[in-house]
Amino acid sequence: MTLATLRNKRLLLILIIFLASFFFFDEIEACSRTVQGGGQKSCEEFPPGNHHITSAFADWTIDGGNDDSGYFVICAGPPGGGSDAQCHTEAWSDRGAWSGGWTLTDGSPGNWTWAKTDVVVSLLGANFVQATSVLGINTAQPSVDIGCNFQNNCTIANNTSATLQWFSSGNPWSCSASGDWSGGKPLSGSESTGNLTSSRTYSITCSNPTGSNSDSTTVTVGAPPPPPPVxxxxxxxxxxxxxxxxxxxxxxxxxxxxxxxxxxxxxxxxxxxxxxxxxxxxxxxxxxxxxxxxxxxxxxxTPPPTCGNGVRDPGEACDNGASNGACPRTCSSVCTVNDCGGGGGGGGGVCGDGVVNSGEQCDLGSGNGACPSTCSSTCTNNSCTAVVSCIDDSFINFISPPPSSVTPGQVMNFSVGGLNTGNTRWWHPSVYAIEKISGGVPVTSTTNEGGCSPGTIDYAPVCFDKFPGDSQNWTFSITAPVAPGDYSFQMRMVHAPTVGAIDAIYLKPDGTTCPAPAVYTYFGNTLSSTINVSSPSCSGGIDVGLRIRDNGQTRAGAVKTDLTTSKLRIYKNNTIYAVVLVDPGSSEASRMNVRVDGQTRALCLLP
Incomplete structure (x- = not known):
């Protein structure tokens, strides 16, 4: 095998390892060392300590002949190697052309950051030997997931706790907390948040020499319960x-x-x-x-007077203490002036002569008498209570009136404002209210300004303490009747009589009172409204071009005034509707339009 051929095989091996890294490994680093002739060379992971190595592998090839020997070594382990490193040795002798490889895997979660491969060739004769070793490493970046109460995020009641759970993988070396907690954390675990009164976010980051990953969970805390009634x-x-x-x-x-x-x-x-x-x-x-x-x-x-104490208390005509008694004493034992004749004690006058004689508190003559006269028929001062005038009055008007024209079943809202124009306080919701006094349309109270209960049908209470000049707003809703026609209703303020434990008195701002009315008493102006309920123009039996199958026959979907004749029905919100035609501008129109006699019409639903 020529040197060029061996070099090409080595390059091909490096290319295969490089391509494999895209499919199988988080990260790969490779280096190659070649010994030509005899000698030793090392291929070491570079630079050491920058990665968390999960496995290391070496591939080697030799082009040898007779009289040669050598060995390949691959090692991986903690920083710097040492006695804790794992190694594998592959030796040969007079083997000729040959290739092989070996992989070391860190089985514990380990802390490998160092790897190397050695190639050693010994020549016993004159043969030329070329040996190549290629080193590669797989690295892992850790991952971590955190949640609360076994969910990604969770919601808890106010002043209760949640349990955080987190799990890591990819051989992390350490984990640390951030956000609404802190400090080092186990690689996997759980922890209570303690009772919470506000929402919190908990983050955790797990890392090794290759890199790190983070995750977060949010504990949403509900609103505190409302305070108990005062x-x-x-x-x-x-x-x-x-x-x-x-x-x-x-x-x-x-x-x-x-x-x-x-x-x-x-x-x-x-x-x-x-x-x-x-x-x-x-x-x-x-x-x-x-x-x-x-x-x-x-x-x-006011305490009753004490007759005989020598002090003329309110309600007493006189009080001479121990001298009270019968004539000729001027003051009786019940603290009234004695009429002893001959001038009532020497004065010569009598009660009713218009002259305040001795022993008389007053004398208006013919003006003596019961209240409102200030002098009684016995010439004592009358204790007349001033007449208290308690007047309920109001002015109510529409803030936003109900529409004047609606369709059957339409729900509409309107709001009413009331002004206290009398001289009494609207002091309790069980005593003062606005009420529908006539009309066949049910009026439902929906909201009540001031935090009071909205009320019931045709009735809405006043919130506490509306003094003269104060105002109160209410919101109501009406559902239009199914039958077309004009419907009117009237509303007015009312003062209820005493019912149960609440004494429905009239109460003025200065604290003076008047007795409660005996019956429901309406006051102020009357607020009136009339609504017209009319069906959409859906009549005449117009063929809308729709066809349905009915008992094996084809039917046309037509619009009829009598809905019972229509064969086309739509079921929506637990209600069966008939399909009819309306003008596209109608509030009842759907988004589906049809052409009828050259005009565009919209489909609408009628119950």
Whole structure:
């Protein structure tokens, strides 16, 4: 074999190894050494330490004859080789032309970064020998996958934990965490996140001398549960005028604000609140937290007078203490003025003569009498309570009105705004509301500004504490009737009578009250609307060019006013529809159009 032929075989072997790397290996490095004649040469992985070697292989060829011998050696192992390296030796003697090879594989996860091959030729005679050894290595770049709760990404409830799991392959040497955790990690493992209140992303990177790969998982944490309902206690209590009352809050988010019209102070914060009341009446104390409110009711009364203490208390005509008694004493034992004759105690006058005599608190003559007169028929001062005027009033209007023309079954939304134009507070959703008072179209409350419950059909409550000048908005929906025609409805504000534990009194901003109405009492203007329900123009029995098979016969799909005669039906959303024709501009038109009598028509569905 000539030197040129041997060189060509060697180049072919290198080319085969190079091409194989594209199909079988992550990475390949090759080097070649040739000994011509006699001697020794080494082929070593270059440069050492840059790769994680999973296997090393050597291929060799000799063009020899008689009187020659030699050996090939392939070794692989940790950095620098040493006693931990694995080696294989292939020797020959007087073999002639020959080729072979060997592969070493790192079976443990190992830490091979070094490999080499030696070729040694000994000449015993005058023969010329050419021996070639080619070294190649396979390298691996690690991979890693991480997830949570056995998913790529996971979602957990607020203030709970998730379990991270990760797995690596490709002989990684080490793994490290980043993102919302840190530090070195095992090559594979699991770990708890601990209880979380916000979403987190966990990343891990595994590497060896060849390279590294990373993966991440995201733990999405749900919203925290809503706070419990706020409550005010005691819900109902009473005190004597001039004393104080203390109220306690619970629930909510733990932060509380108080409103106490008529009390001193009239507002405050904290889980408890104390106010003093000097005037008799019924008062409402509101506590708010996290968008919620509750009301405590307080009754304040004036203590009865103490006759005989020598002090003229409210409601007493006189009080002379131990001197009270029968005539000739001027003040009776029940603290009324004695009429002893002869001037009521020496004054010579009588009650009703228009002169305030001794022992009289007042005397308006013929003007004496019951309230509203300030002087009684016994010439004592009347304690007349001022007449409290409580007036509910409102102005309601459409913010966005319902459409005036609709098709059967169409759902439409509209919104209404209400302004408190009276002198009372709309103080409780169980007492004040907007209501549909007439009309056959059901009106459904969908949203209620202020966080209150939307309400029910034909009824929507007012949120807490709408003072005079405040406004409230509501949103409603209507489903048009199936039968064509004109449908009207009217809405108005209403003050409910007392039902259950809520005393539906009239409540003014200054805390004064009026008794609750005995029946549902409507107030303010009436809001009216009329909608016209009309079917699309789908009549006349026009042949739309569609054909169906019915009982073995071909039928034409036609449009009829009487839908029961149509043979064509479409089943959609659990409802059977008939196919009819409408103008393409109709809101009911589908995207499929047909030509009828030279005009474009759209298909529509009617139940």
């Amino acid at each position: 409550s005010c206690s005691p819900s109902s209590s009473g005190i004597i005028a001039g004393s104080s009352a203390t109220f306690t809050a619970a629930g909510g988010n733990g932060s509380y604000s108080w409103s106490a019209p008529g009390g001193s102070p009239s507002s405050g914060t904290g889980s408890s609140f104390t106010a003093t009341y000097t005037t008799s009446g019924t008062y409402y104390i509101t506590v708010s937290s996290a968008g919620q409110s509750d009301i405590c009711t307080l009754g304040v009364t």
